[in-house]
Amino acid sequence: MARRKPENHDEDDANDLRYRAPALEKGLDIIELLASAPRPLSPKQISERLNRSVSELFRMVQVLEKRGYVAMAENQSGYELTNKLFSLAMSRGVSKNLLDHAIPVMRSLAENILQACHIVVVSDDQIVVVGQMDAPGIPSFHIRVGYRQNITDTASGAVFYAFQSPKVRKAWRTALQPNLTPEERETFEAQADRARAEGHLVAKSQYADSITDICSPIFSDNGLVAALTIPYIKSKLSVSIEDCVASLKEASLQLSTLLGATPGSSNPQIKS
Template sequence: MAKQNLSVADDPDEGELRYRAPALEKGLDIVELLATSPRPMPPKQISEHLNRSVSELFRMIAVLEHRGYVAMAENQSGYELTNKLFSLGMSRGVSKNLLDYAIPAMRALSDEILQATHIVVTSDDQVVVIGQMDAPAAPSFHIRVGYRQDIVESTAGVVLYAYQNPLSKSAWRKALQPTVSASDWTRFEQQAIHAREKGVLVAQSAYSESITDIACPVFSDRGLIGAIIIPYIRSKLSLSVESCAQALVETCASLSNALGAAQHQGA
């Protein structure tokens, strides 16, 4: 019988892994480290962060690169994650179903208002863009699929927080509040109240002073599932912010109905 490359922990504490796979854990350590790094990392830097030798991690990085999970940055400054893990996650279950319905709706909305649209979901303490649609024949702000932003710094994050049930909102508050200043948290909470009251949030983008974010929640039969955001840029061809906000509300309501949300979901 082939030998299993697994070791059994002696007297593991409650919640501790009983079985260990050291090679797999090294690979996952690399993936998780690159996922949190704001810039590419060379092997030496990776080894220093993980407290392992470069030679110990060399084969792990080579395999991850061969399988398409990491890649050398264009400027050759180090390794960075590709979108492969993200794509795998989007190809299944709730996320795939959401995109199947959302992309046509976003395309129709962008055609109507001549603005780009993006759909985001939460991932830990961040929102992540899972789909986007550029504006036709008009200036627009393009955000790549996979882009992440802290929940408390994102207009869509405010909306997603606003529509959590009380238990989930309490958990979010416990996790997020310590990461920001008291004044920023007060602003975040006030915006969430406003978003809940209006059903849509219009706010200055944290990314650029020339962009006004317009965000609205999307529901499915399982409850809150994501949010669509318009990074609004004023131009000679653009509709008013108010017109875009109304069109977004109508699109999100129609999309939510298509996804099986109960009538007046989140009210």
């Protein structure tokens, strides 16, 4: 029987170095930096944060811009990520199936209530908008696809938290709430409890005083997958919040059914 060759970590490290791709690493460093930055960054700021020279990164930024991964901000203050990576990710599997079903349901909902709506999923400690529909022919609150916000700062985040199992909810509580004030923590927990009890949530938006978020969970055959939200703005053409709630819950039930949701577990929409 042949003797097993002893492990050689130095050789493994050497192989890792041999197959490095410095140009690719620079591009990924830029993308990851811009993804974590709260605002656009200038070439000088990018170089300082990555500890590289501007000239070293200039060509890489130009290539990323040409390929559509980064773009200059509208105010020309620096570069920011586009939605290209997000769109590529959303073209896969479950996400694509969700949007294929959600877009026509959202279009019908927006036409029925004359309000915009959007659908979000959870990504780490944030919610991210994966689909959006404007109200037809009238001004409405527009949230761009790819927009992210902390789970604890949104009605949809409270809805996601509400419909987790007790074990998962406890883990989320530990991970998400350490930086909240006692008042913020109490408000978030109360919203989640209300959402769980009523099957939806109506809450004042933290984004603007004039907006009321109306949010409902979306389920598939695998459980909770998304949340559908109406950023309600009262106008002469708007229907009542109560009518929006009814239409939203009907749309959520329709979408959940299309995604294969069945009666039972944590799904309050489909009755046995």
